[in-house]
Amino acid sequence: MLSLYIHIPFCVKKCLYCGFYSTPYTAEHADRFIDALRLESAGMAEAFSGKEFGSLYLGGGTPTILSSQQLTTVIRIIRSHFKIAPDAEVTVEANPQSGSEPLFLALREVGVNRLSIGMQSFSDRLLAALGRPHHAAQALDAFENARRCGFENIGIDLIYGIPGQTLGDWTQTLDRALTLRPDHVSAYSLSLDEGSDYYHRAASGELHMPDDDAVAELYDKGVERLTAAGFLHYEISNFAQPRSECRHNLNYWRRGEYLGLGPGAWSSIAARRWRTVPDLKSYCTGLTNAFPVIAEEETVGPAEAALETVMLGLRTRNGIELEGVAGEFGSALRDRLLAQAAPMIGQGLLHAEDGRLFLTDRGMVLSNAVLRRLSL
Template identity: 40%
Template sequence: MPLPQFLALYLHFPFCAHKCAYCDFNSHVPTPGEQAVYLQALGQEIALWAEAVQGREVQTIYFGGGTPTLYPVRDLAALLDLLRESFTVSPDAEITCEANPGTVDERYLRTLFAAGVNRLSLGVQSFQDEELCLLGRIHTADEAIMAMACARAAGCQNLSLDLIAGLPGQTLDTWGKNIRAAAVLTPEHLSCYGLSIPKGTALGERLVRGEIEPLDEETSVEIWECTDRTLTAMGYQHYEVSNFARPGFQCRHNLTYWRGGEYLGLGVSAASYWQGRRWTNLAEVPAYVKRVTAGQSVVEEAESLPAGERLRERLMLAVRMAEGADLLALRAEFGAPAVAALTPVAEEMQAAGLLEVAADLWRPTRQGMLLNNQLGLAFLAASGE
């Protein structure tokens, strides 16, 4: 199988100090010794891939979770060294680490940056203690502000904050306070995700018991519009449905996903996409450790997508971004007839006010960014080969 020219690497750390009330990610509170065993297995998975991807330049590395910073910083630094020994990591690679306020201090972050991490993604979620309590977060608003101050003091020049919008009981006023508090702290990047309340989570159970109610549609739309208006007025580019950045600070790693680039995911549940084939690793830590230690594949599910399906998925992701879909590139990759077959869908979305249609570009309108699920699904559900 021919290899891609560049690689984006994702490493999953499935451990957290406490399970948040809305969380259905693959994360849990580690049992004694589990973190060390997992780290060793992760190193072994890296070694399994090292030869296969030799010569391919790694342009982005992303430590995600879970909470990577639940590990001692020397472990993360050693892992980065191992990645550099095993892969060809570009000298200007973007290296992101997710962190939770309450798990890092200035000393920790200084060592993390010295080891090569050059982008920090802080899971703040809210600047109001009542909302943090509802979400089951381990930190207060003051601790989040402190974590940001520590990051700056430690030399961080590329800081991203995550916020969650659409909490039960949230109003335009309370959300506006979060947005303004975040922007005052001048992060280079902001991710504002809408809260989903999955079944089986603590919040999901409260929903079933009728203790909380999801936010109504009208307020959700107002919140989205307020976010777009406020942050763009402050100089942030709304470059993806949920993401805002100062010029030059878009997340290169996530752009790889949205632009249909290839990536390798390491660790439990990590997803990979490579040469039209995608797969997901085993979700359970013991099974993952057992297999990787025996030198066996840790892939749980794999599929090869037909070209037509890949094109439709590519469009669904492309119209999440303000830059839209580059039709010249898509025609070169999939053929002009395959792209032309989807033109009626684009025209229908144009008539609905969701898409700008030009000769070589399909780009979401502001309304198309707001009603993005509708836009993306139109392409995904289109008939094709």
């Protein structure tokens, strides 16, 4: 499958843990961004003529910080330059404080059929600790607004492993989330993105992160609560009701091809991977003056491609197809993989069955350690 990602680079403010490129929103800067995106799309359209995109994902940043007119204009620009499949999954990331009914109705009118709402927690204390600009009540309102507007595929993001978060806090957030009956839940362990406020505070010793055992306990509780509620644990951090898996993200984990537009967006087509310049001014000026806006570029060789296939595939419940690995990268690599996996199969961290290699439930908890032991 071919996927299309649009990076909307604006936020109300930077969350304390976030390392993604973003800049403060102004209507003027957003209009300049949209004009530049139109130019970037036009420049890419010929190369992708006749190709169909199976998913479109607007992330950020905060896409819903744009006005309804601006956001729908972005989607119309994309649809005018690229062929989006009739049954494509079309997702917009939404922040609770901007999740209004008029906005959601406008998104429905331009073919958006999936929302991903960044709730993170239902504790106002922990939301403040993360630097999130919304309150728990706004998250509930945004979800209910989305349902009233007819969205039948809504995902929510939650974070565990927050400094000061107890098992009780996490359990309450899970239980509150389940009362909403979402279609998809992403439960992420808090990570320290390089360059973020949390990253620097942890490096200086000012911020103390929970230890690995505490984080594993929170992870186990999330798996327990969500699977008991009927969610399929289809990827290390992702849970879905039947047929509600995120197709866009599955394409990433399967090493499918994707085109990224907007400042800081990554693309991966065939063996070429590149990133657009992560700076709004440089992005807009470059496109306006027909200058290149690629900040970095690399060619992915066979060895790196093989390692990525294994590492990304093992993140999913289905794991990797061993004969597929042999067919693409050679039987010697498959045999080497099985030899490295054998001790972890014996330890109950990996399992091989019906021609597939995949993480066990225990292996998912210890996935970072498992994947580090596979060097190929």
